[in-house]
Amino acid sequence: MATYYVAKTGSDSNPGTQILPKLTITAGLGLLTAPGDILEIKGGVYVETLLMNAIASGTAAAQTTIKSFGTDDVIIRPSTFIAGNTSLVNFVARDYITLKGSPGHYLVVDGVNVPFPLDTHSSAIRGSATSGVSSCGNIIIEYVEVKNTPYHAVALHPYHALPQEHHCIIRHCWFHDNGAGAAEGWTSPYPHCVYMKGKDNIIEDCIIERQKGGLGIHLYSQDTASGEVDRNIIRRNRISNTAQTGILVGGGSDNMAYDNIVHDCGEPGGVGIRVAYGGANNSQVYNNTVYSCGAFIQILSGAVGTIVRNNIGYQNTTNTVSNGGTGTIQSNNLMANPSFVNAPADFHLQAGSAAINFGTNLSSIFTTDFDGVTRPASGAWEAGAYEFGGAPPDTTPPAVPTGLTVT
Amino acid sequence: MAKSDALVDWNSNTEPDLAGYIVSYGLYPGLYTHTVGLNNGTPTPPSQALVTTFNSDGLWYFAVHAFDTSLNASAKTSAVSKRITQVQSKLRHRR
Numbered sequence: 395m396a397t398y399y400v401a402k403t404g405s406d407s408n409p410g411t412q413i414l415p416k417l418t419i420t421a422g423l424g425l426l427t428a429p430g431d432i433l434e435i436k437g438g439v440y441v442e443t444l445l446m447n448a449i450a451s452g453t454a455a456a457q458t459t460i461k462s463f464g465t466d467d468v469i470i471r472p473s474t475f476i477a478g479n480t481s482l483v484n485f486v487a488r489d490y491i492t493l494k495g496s497p498g499h500y501l502v503v504d505g506v507n508v509p510f511p512l513d514t515h516s517s518a519i520r521g522s523a524t525s526g527v528s529s530c531g532n533i534i535i536e537y538v539e540v541k542n543t544p545y546h547a548v549a550l551h552p553y554h555a556l557p558q559e560h561h562c563i564i565r566h567c568w569f570h571d572n573g574a575g576a577a578e579g580w581t582s583p584y585p586h587c588v589y590m591k592g593k594d595n596i597i598e599d600c601i602i603e604r605q606k607g608g609l610g611i612h613l614y615s616q617d618t619a620s621g622e623v624d625r626n627i628i629r630r631n632r633i634s635n636t637a638q639t640g641i642l643v644g645g646g647s648d649n650m651a652y653d654n655i656v657h658d659c660g661e662p663g664g665v666g667i668r669v670a671y672g673g674a675n676n677s678q679v680y681n682n683t684v685y686s687c688g689a690f691i692q693i694l695s696g697a698v699g700t701i702v703r704n705n706i707g708y709q710n711t712t713n714t715v716s717n718g719g720t721g722t723i724q725s726n727n728l729m730a731n732p733s734f735v736n737a738p739a740d741f742h743l744q745a746g747s748a749a750i751n752f753g754t755n756l757s758s759i760f761t762t763d764f765d766g767v768t769r770p771a772s773g774a775w776e777a778g779a780y781e782f783g784g785a786p787p788d789t790t791p792p793a794v795p796t797g798l799t800v801t
Numbered sequence: 802m803a804k805s806d807a808l809v810d811w812n813s814n815t816e817p818d819l820a821g822y823i824v825s826y827g828l829y830p831g832l833y834t835h836t837v838g839l840n841n842g843t844p845t846p847p848s849q850a851l852v853t854t855f856n857s858d859g860l861w862y863f864a865v866h867a868f869d870t871s872l873n874a875s876a877k878t879s880a881v882s883k884r885i886t887q888v889q890s891k892l893r894h895r896r
Binding site (some may be wrong): 401402403413436437438463464465466497498499788789790791792793794795796797798799800801 | 802807808809810811812814815816818819822823825827828832833834836838848856863864865866867868869871872873874875876877878879881882883
């Protein structure tokens with residue numbers, strides 16, 4: 395395992411050491427020939443499209459990593475596509491690869507210069523390569539910001555080729571102002587923000603805002619065979635102002651959405667959370683807060699054995715759990731005023747909220763709330779994404795240091 | 802102070818959950834290619850750093866930002882600068 399460096403002060407004829415870094419990320423990627431190799435990118439704007447086809451996959455014990463250097467601010471802003479590529483960052487069916495920025499300093503993938511979408515899965519970040527090619531697994535995308543892409547922000551969605559994308563984690567990411575291609579007629583499929591097919595993937599602690607076409611998070615396979623979209627987890631995400639539904643759980647078995655906040659999505663016609671399509675078996679929707687959407691929760695025909703518990707729906711145009719599925723279990727869903735602290739800015743609960751102790755205990759399934767506050771091991775839970783009384787996270791940064799001198 | 806080194810100094814922050822500082826420096830203001838982290842685990846992180854790692858002579862720019870125990874980070878300060886010289890002779894001497 396080795397660590398290599400890229401910097402705007404470097405040269406592609408350099409060996410890629412910290413003192414003599416490469417100039418382009420593409421040249422740096424070419425150095426990642428062994429599992430567990432690391433590429434550190436120093437601050438600056440990189441006008442490149444990144445294909446991972448030159449790098450070695452990692453292993454379970456040695457994840458190959460491409461990351462910002464320290465807290466440097468890195469922006470990837472391609473001016474054109476590479477011919478035949480339809481994404482800005484393409485994992486090209488590799489396994490065990492991490493792409494990450496750092497807390498407070500997202501690695502930015504700016505799709506502002508992406509041309510008209512080239513195929514139905516044009517995206518800023520993509521798992522599979524091109525039609526008919528196999529998928530990737532164990533990809534981690536962390537502290538990454540994707541913006542301005544006209545189509546999908548992230549597409550982990552092969553062309554119905556097996557095996558599917560699997561065991562990928564998207565966490566602490568910020569996706570915003572993507573999907574404007576819908577207004578230009580790219581609506582088949584619509585430009586969903588995170589478009590995912592596969593199994594055992596996790597999307598957590600992300601912010602999705604202003605998706606101008608399509609859905610926020612879209613789990614779906616148009617195939618109905620079990621094994622296509624299974625055991626995925628969507629948790630602790632905040633999704634707002636998407637053109638259509640906030641979260642779609644569909645097309646597979648045992649998928650879960652819990653502790654999410656979904657607001658101002660899909661008005662009119664869209665839904666906060668929808669469970670739908672053939673093969674949507676045993677979907678579980680717990681402790682989500684859905685506010686000011688076209689509808690609260692909708693379960694369409696074809697969904698079997700869906701469980702919907704402990705959710706809050708408030709100020710949605712249609713504020714009901716609409717059930718067209720088979721064998722649906724629903725309980726403890728609050729559809730009255732939950733006395734939020736200050737919706738939509740703050741969905742914590744005020745003292746005396748009707749949501750307090752309204753929920754049933756689900757600690758055999760998960761144990762924390764949106765903030766990471768531990769929920770009670772026994773006794774009633776709150777409905778919605780927040781337990782009452784937990785300490786909210788500290789999001790206040792320190793002051794900028796003063797009196798800086800150098801001698 | 803050696804001409805090939807830089808002593809960067811600033812006022813201490815007062816936040817109770819302050820965890821440390823990061824000094825960023827580079828040859829262009831706002832484009833920092835090097836960083837030094839200051840987080841030694843003490844209640845009061847140091848508010849100065851002696852920077853000795855440069856790879857070329859030139860006018861180097863420095864900025865500092867603070868971070869807390871929740872990994873919230875402040876914005877960077879405006880840059881200050883110092884002309885660094887004799888780097889190559891220092892590197893030769895080290896060899």
